[in-house]
Amino acid sequence: MIDINQQRKIMKHLSRGLPICDEPYKELAEKSGVTEELLLEFVQDLVETNVVSRFGMVIDQESVGYVENAIVVWDIPDEEVDQIGALLGLQEKISLCYRRKRQLPDWPYNLFTLIHGKTKQEVLAELNHIVSSNGIENYACDVMISTETFKHTGARQDG
């Protein structure tokens, strides 16, 4: 059995990152004070029960050529936003999909997505595809394509 403190330790190490070496789980098990077998079972459970959405490596979009991005925002009625948000979150080229606070009257939009592509044209083509394939043509939408990066740090994902 893995106790709650060991579980917390494992979760912390899993979100901070594992070493890329011969036996990455053995190292993590030792740090967390459990056997490797128990640790592997525990991680398997996390994946199968969807506590974590994915286990593996995260690739930095920009360094593999996905250098262009646009924030695309929609004004979706509050009673529909959860459903449409979940739908857009499944799109392959969308990395972030959040509901954010409207700021009326300046800012009526409540659904925010970040769409990536290798070129600006590719980003806009992807947007057209997303709009038509999800039937969301009738909602007010605005596009903010990036033209210069002043700061971009890979924030660590905790929790």
Add this chain to the structure above:
Amino acid sequence: MELSDDDIKLINRVQRNFPLCKDPFAQISKELGLDKSWVISRLNELREIGVVSRFGSIAKRKNDGFSTLAALKVPPDRINDIAHLINSYEDVTHNYLREHEFNLWFVIQSNSEDKLNSALADLRLHMDFPMLNLPILESYHSDMVITL
């Protein structure tokens, strides 16, 4: 960054269904027909140069605790100095110029609500351009698997 065919195979493979067994890189190497010691050293290199940003679990819901997306309407001739001022805040993680009347978009991520609010208040002391403060109410998705 030039990626070889083997790099691309590797990058496409390691993002999901990562093997949960004693020797995961042996399994991946076997699947892809690559040498295991090359796989490990190449992935470490890719991590060092920032192509691989993390190896671990991706949470179902990102815990954004104390963060917000903010936007400013900055006159074109002030963009550079305002962008640099924003960058000087340690808690600013992202800062982009975008084609829109709100043209400067940045993310602040702090370890406390007080710290976040005082950074925003401090910024407002330095400028009087229209600003949006757009905290997250619900996270539907924060992840991306890339197929090259």
